[in-house]
Every structure is written in C-alpha cells, then in structure tokens.
Amino acid sequence: MLRYTKLYWYFVIQRFKILMEYRLNFFIGSISTVLFQGASLVALWAVLRQVPSIQGWTFEQILLIYGLLTLSKGINHLFADNLWVVGRDYIRPGQFDRFLVRPINPLFHLLADRICHDAIGDFIVGLSLVSYAMVQLQLPINLTSIGFIILMVISGGVIFIALNLITAATSFWIMDSIAVTNVVFHTNEFAQYPLTFYHRSIGMVLTWLIPYGFASYYPASYLLGHEIGWMAWLAPVVALVCITIAYKGWLLGLRNYGSTGS
Amino acid sequence: MPIIDVRNLGKTYRTIEKEGGVKGAVKALFRPQYREKVAVHDLNFQIDAGEIVGYIGVNGAGKSTTIKMLTGILYPTTGSISVLGHDPQRERVANARNIGVVFGQRSQLWWDLALIESLNLVANIYEVEPSRYKQLLSHFAEVLELDEILKTPIRSMSLGQKMRAELAATFIHEPKVVYLDEPTIGLDVMVKQRIREFIKDYNQTHNTTVMLTTHDLGDIEQLCSRVIIIDAGSKVYDGPLNAIKQQFGKFRTITFETNQPIVSVNLPPACEQLNLSEFSLEVRFDRSQISASQVANAVMQQLDVADFTLNEPDLESIIKHLYQNPTAYNEVGARG
Known part of the structure; x- marks a missing residue:
C-alpha cells in the first residue's frame, strides 16, 4: 500500500511535468470544466427563479444536491478519467500490453497513467455550491457535518468510479467502450435533482441499479433532516459492493483480453 | 531445470464472421457467426x-x-x-x-x-x-x-x-x-x-x-x-542453427562468367543448372557427391571461362526454402 502511494505520487509529479509543457492546455482544461458546470447552473437558476419551490424543494436545497453530486463526480474525474479512453487510447492501439508486463496492478497503472487536473473545476464549483447552500439554509457547519460530507463524497466518488470501471471493462470485448460508458454515466444527470421529481421507477433505478442517488439525493436529505435521509448511511456499503462487482468484471475482461495483432 | 517450460500450449481465438455490406454487418450484430481460429497448437519447448x-x-x-x-x-x-x-x-x-x-x-x-x-x-x-x-x-x-x-x-x-x-x-x-x-x-x-x-x-x-x-x-x-x-x-x-545450415548447406553454387556466348553445356552428375544467360551460368551441386573443383573442371573443359565464384549458402535462402517447402523440415530432423 505504501509502495503504491509513493508510486502514485511519482506518477502525479510526472504528469504535472507534462502539463507544464502544455501550459495552455492546463488552464483551458480547468477553466472549461468551471464554465461547463456554470452553464448548467445558469439553466437551473433560470428555471427555479420562476417558482419559489418545486414539490417543496427550494432552490438552495437543490443546489446542495447538485453540489454534492459535483464533488463526487470530481473524485471520479480526478482519479479515474482514463477509464473513459481505455479502449480507444490503450487497447485498440496495443498500448495496454505494457501494463500487463509490469510488476504492478494493471488497473492501478492505467489510472495512475493520467490523473485529470480538469477535476479542479468540479471541486471549485462543488465546494462553492455546498458551502453557499449550507449557509443559506442555515445548516450547521461543524466537524460532524463536514466529516459526514467527506464520507458521502468519497462513497459517491467510488460509486462513480465503479460504474465507469464496469462499463470500461466492456472494452475488452468491444474494443471501444466510450459509448457504453456515456449511456450509463449520463444517467447521473437525473441525480442532480431530488429523486422524488421522477416516476418511482426512475428513483428505484438510481438507488439500486445505477446508484448515483447515494452521491447526492440521500446525503442531502440527511443534511436537511428529511425522513429518507437515513438511507445515506448505506452509501459506503453500496460503494463497496459496486466497486467489488466492477473489479470482478474488470478481471473477467482481462482474461478475455485479445491484444492486437503483430 | 529449464528457465522457460512450455507444455501443450494452445491458443484459439474466437472471431465473429461477417458477411460484406450493411446487411452483413447488421446480421453479425444480432446473429453473430463465430469462427474459431487456432493461432497456436500444442506447442512444447524448454529453454535453459x-x-x-x-x-x-x-x-x-x-x-x-x-x-x-x-x-x-x-x-x-x-x-x-x-x-x-x-x-x-x-x-x-x-x-x-x-x-x-x-x-x-x-x-x-x-x-x-x-x-x-x-x-x-x-x-x-x-x-x-x-x-x-x-x-x-x-x-x-x-x-x-x-x-x-x-x-x-x-x-x-x-x-x-x-x-x-x-x-x-x-x-x-x-x-x-x-x-x-x-x-x-x-x-x-x-x-x-x-x-x-x-x-x-x-x-x-x-x-x-x-x-x-x-x-x-x-x-x-x-x-x-x-x-x-x-x-x-x-x-x-x-x-x-548449425544443423539447418549443415543439412541444407550441402548444396553450393558456382557462377561462371564466360568470354564467349554459351551455346550448350553438359553438367556432371549431382549438378543442377540454375541460371543460364548469354555469358553466365549458375550451377548448384551436392558437395557430398562432387567437389567444387570437379564441377569447375568439367565446365571449363567445355567453356571459355573468364571468372567463376563459389557461393556458400546463406541462412536466408535456406529459411526461404524451408518456408516454401514445409516437408523439408523433416529432412533436418525436427526435434520435439
């Protein structure tokens, strides 16, 4: 574990050196994430300023959900962005082979190969939204609530990573998994709002099948003192189950890996 | 104990057989026809x-x-x-x-x-x-x-x-x-x-x-x-590597350059005419049966030879011969 931590840090430093070589890229990446998030927020605000609340949810309460989800997404963006392109950039051109002949876990190698600094944008937006919402809603900001949020963001991040991992593993069969990952990943947009907005079935899917709800709706409900909030405590368990299943799927994919010719 | 020990190693790829055109592509998507391709079959070797x-x-x-x-x-x-x-x-x-x-x-x-x-x-x-x-x-x-x-x-x-x-x-x-x-x-x-x-x-x-x-x-x-x-x-x-060379190395060639156009030539036994043009002749012979000097003598008695070169077989031509004639592998006594 210590070895992997040290090695990870070493990869990060190398990545940073590359980024410094492409400085413009570095800034464009971070800024574009902020702009992207900003645009969705403006749209949300444009809708919600017309009405004081939807089904009893105020603008600030929805911002809290939105902010928590953004932070979880940021974890995935920062640590596991390479899962998106494992098929296109590694398996198809035959670059994946080198991960398999080195004395470290191939998945670790893949993830460490490119940490994604663009995630800074997610963290800036997410943190601002959560703090703003908590202050406006006069929710207590203390060690307990901060600890709770950290636990939830990590669990949510792991859920995001797990879902991207299991869809990325399809690359071993179909070469390029971007489309599959896209379909599953974008259902997270439902989780930007209270699950009660939707038909029951959608709420069920986002809780038990593609459990992004644990990254946003349930922790926010807990902070707001809603009855359903107790579900938030399931988030770490759900995260653990998801990542275990996803890793098993990944290993199955590795067994099926066919490499490329020559 | 060998460093690398490979026993009965085999690898079969399963690929989807596609018919041409859009119709074929769609068909392959819904009713894939699998085809097995044996890439490696029953391989055995040890390396020290x-x-x-x-x-x-x-x-x-x-x-x-x-x-x-x-x-x-x-x-x-x-x-x-x-x-x-x-x-x-x-x-x-x-x-x-x-x-x-x-x-x-x-x-x-x-x-x-x-x-x-x-x-x-x-x-x-x-x-x-x-x-x-x-x-x-x-x-x-x-x-x-x-x-x-x-x-x-x-x-x-x-x-x-x-x-x-x-x-x-x-x-x-x-x-x-x-x-x-x-x-x-x-x-x-x-x-x-x-x-x-x-x-x-x-x-x-x-x-x-x-x-x-x-x-x-x-x-x-x-x-x-x-x-x-x-x-x-x-x-x-x-x-x-030597065994391949020795087995196939028993053949050598001699190239003759002549002063006069070559009309015809009679070669001694165990010789084979490879290339013949107006002023040059290439002969392949089995050196276990006939020596280079015997071949050269026989040819020089018939032709006005200006120059000749004796060619050792190179690995490339041997391997090419092997690739083209798979039965030839038996001649070198494949091991294993």
Whole structure:
C-alpha cells in the first residue's frame, strides 16, 4: 500500500511535468470544466427563479444536491478519467500490453497513467455550491457535518468510479467502450435533482441499479433532516459492493483480453 | 531445470464472421457467426538459462501470440507455461519482475516525457535500488549512446533512438528473461549492429535467457545458437542453427562468367543448372557427391571461362526454402 502511494505520487509529479509543457492546455482544461458546470447552473437558476419551490424543494436545497453530486463526480474525474479512453487510447492501439508486463496492478497503472487536473473545476464549483447552500439554509457547519460530507463524497466518488470501471471493462470485448460508458454515466444527470421529481421507477433505478442517488439525493436529505435521509448511511456499503462487482468484471475482461495483432 | 517450460500450449481465438455490406454487418450484430481460429497448437519447448533462442516463422505463424502468452498478456486456451517457476498469468506480478519485453512495433515509454523521466519512472515501478540504478544508467548511457537523447521526449526521437531508449528501459531492472519481438525492425545497419552487440554482451555478462522473434536473419545468425521455427501455429523445427545450415548447406553454387556466348553445356552428375544467360551460368551441386573443383573442371573443359565464384549458402535462402517447402523440415530432423 505504501509502495503504491509513493508510486502514485511519482506518477502525479510526472504528469504535472507534462502539463507544464502544455501550459495552455492546463488552464483551458480547468477553466472549461468551471464554465461547463456554470452553464448548467445558469439553466437551473433560470428555471427555479420562476417558482419559489418545486414539490417543496427550494432552490438552495437543490443546489446542495447538485453540489454534492459535483464533488463526487470530481473524485471520479480526478482519479479515474482514463477509464473513459481505455479502449480507444490503450487497447485498440496495443498500448495496454505494457501494463500487463509490469510488476504492478494493471488497473492501478492505467489510472495512475493520467490523473485529470480538469477535476479542479468540479471541486471549485462543488465546494462553492455546498458551502453557499449550507449557509443559506442555515445548516450547521461543524466537524460532524463536514466529516459526514467527506464520507458521502468519497462513497459517491467510488460509486462513480465503479460504474465507469464496469462499463470500461466492456472494452475488452468491444474494443471501444466510450459509448457504453456515456449511456450509463449520463444517467447521473437525473441525480442532480431530488429523486422524488421522477416516476418511482426512475428513483428505484438510481438507488439500486445505477446508484448515483447515494452521491447526492440521500446525503442531502440527511443534511436537511428529511425522513429518507437515513438511507445515506448505506452509501459506503453500496460503494463497496459496486466497486467489488466492477473489479470482478474488470478481471473477467482481462482474461478475455485479445491484444492486437503483430 | 529449464528457465522457460512450455507444455501443450494452445491458443484459439474466437472471431465473429461477417458477411460484406450493411446487411452483413447488421446480421453479425444480432446473429453473430463465430469462427474459431487456432493461432497456436500444442506447442512444447524448454529453454535453459543463458540461451538465446531465435523464434521464427512467416507472418501470422503464431510468433507474437506465443510471446504474448509467455509474457502473461494473453491467457492460453490450453496447456501450461512456467517461467522461472511462475505462471505468467496467475502470478503476473512475480513473473513481471523477472522479465523484460521489447515490442519492436510499439513503445513502452511515455510519449511526452523526456527519456530520463521515463527511465526514472520505470525504475520506480520495478523498485530498482537507487545506487544500482545510477550505475546501470551510466553504463547504458555509454553503450547505447543515450547521452544526447536523455533529455529528449520520446515523441521527437528517430526510430533508432527510440529503440535504444526501449532497450535501456527494458534492461534497467536487470531481467533474467528477455523477450524481444522484432527488436531491429525498420532500423539502419549501424543501429542494428549496435543493438545486436548490446544484447549479446548483456547475455554473456548476465547469463540472461533471451527469446527473439525477427524477420531479420542477420539477428539470428549473430545472436542465436538455437532456432525454433513455427508454422501455422505448430512447431516444425527446434534445434541448433548449425544443423539447418549443415543439412541444407550441402548444396553450393558456382557462377561462371564466360568470354564467349554459351551455346550448350553438359553438367556432371549431382549438378543442377540454375541460371543460364548469354555469358553466365549458375550451377548448384551436392558437395557430398562432387567437389567444387570437379564441377569447375568439367565446365571449363567445355567453356571459355573468364571468372567463376563459389557461393556458400546463406541462412536466408535456406529459411526461404524451408518456408516454401514445409516437408523439408523433416529432412533436418525436427526435434520435439
């Protein structure tokens, strides 16, 4: 574990050196994430300023959900962005082979190969939204609530990573998994709002099948003192189950890996 | 005990058979017709410490598939592999510590990083002891002439520079077994020579076991004492390089240049006329039955010969002959 931590840090430093070589890229990446998030927020605000609340949810309460989800997404963006392109950039051109002949876990190698600094944008937006919402809603900001949020963001991040991992593993069969990952990943947009907005079935899917709800709706409900909030405590368990299943799927994919010719 | 022990190794790929056109593509999507392709079939061989083995065969014969199974990249369909006592798939990490791999067609280094940064990273991954790393780095910098490219990112290197960089990265953790998949592909003569010398020297000083696939028979002649030939996924020859040469080396050719146009010539027995043009004649003969001087005498009695050359058979023509005549493998007494 210590070895992997040290090695990870070493990869990060190398990545940073590359980024410094492409400085413009570095800034464009971070800024574009902020702009992207900003645009969705403006749209949300444009809708919600017309009405004081939807089904009893105020603008600030929805911002809290939105902010928590953004932070979880940021974890995935920062640590596991390479899962998106494992098929296109590694398996198809035959670059994946080198991960398999080195004395470290191939998945670790893949993830460490490119940490994604663009995630800074997610963290800036997410943190601002959560703090703003908590202050406006006069929710207590203390060690307990901060600890709770950290636990939830990590669990949510792991859920995001797990879902991207299991869809990325399809690359071993179909070469390029971007489309599959896209379909599953974008259902997270439902989780930007209270699950009660939707038909029951959608709420069920986002809780038990593609459990992004644990990254946003349930922790926010807990902070707001809603009855359903107790579900938030399931988030770490759900995260653990998801990542275990996803890793098993990944290993199955590795067994099926066919490499490329020559 | 052999370093590499391969028993009954087989690999079958399952591919989807597609008919042409959009209709075919749609059909393949909903009702895929699978086709099994046997890439490697019932392969057996053992390689001892310090051996440099040439693993050759035509394109698509199964060379790369074998190397990929040996290195742990692909899972075999049947059979077993043991490399220094490790199963390359189940004990991937333990095996990876012992081996080094060069794929001539693709890089294992980081495209955007300077070579020295890439090497540092590799050394970190393999946990090379820092003082040892320093020692090796300065040694490699000297023999592979890396000094002028240490600060260059891989993306701006020439093919020859890239391959030297690859070799340094492959040997930096002092692997006990090295797999080289076409290490000299596309390189100029000078770089080829330097790379061969590097491999040979490393093998002699470290007693490293080397398995080499190549289409360049110069690599084989200069490096390998043993050759395994694979054809259509099966081993067809496994033995010393000399045995191939001796068996097929019993044929030699003599080329005669004449002053006068050649009208006709009667050759002694055990001779065969290969090429005949106005002023030149090439004769192949079995040297176990007739000597070169006998052939030369017989021809010179009939023709006004200005010059003649005696040609030793080269490995290339032998291997070409073998590839084209699969039954000829039996003549060299395939082992295994």
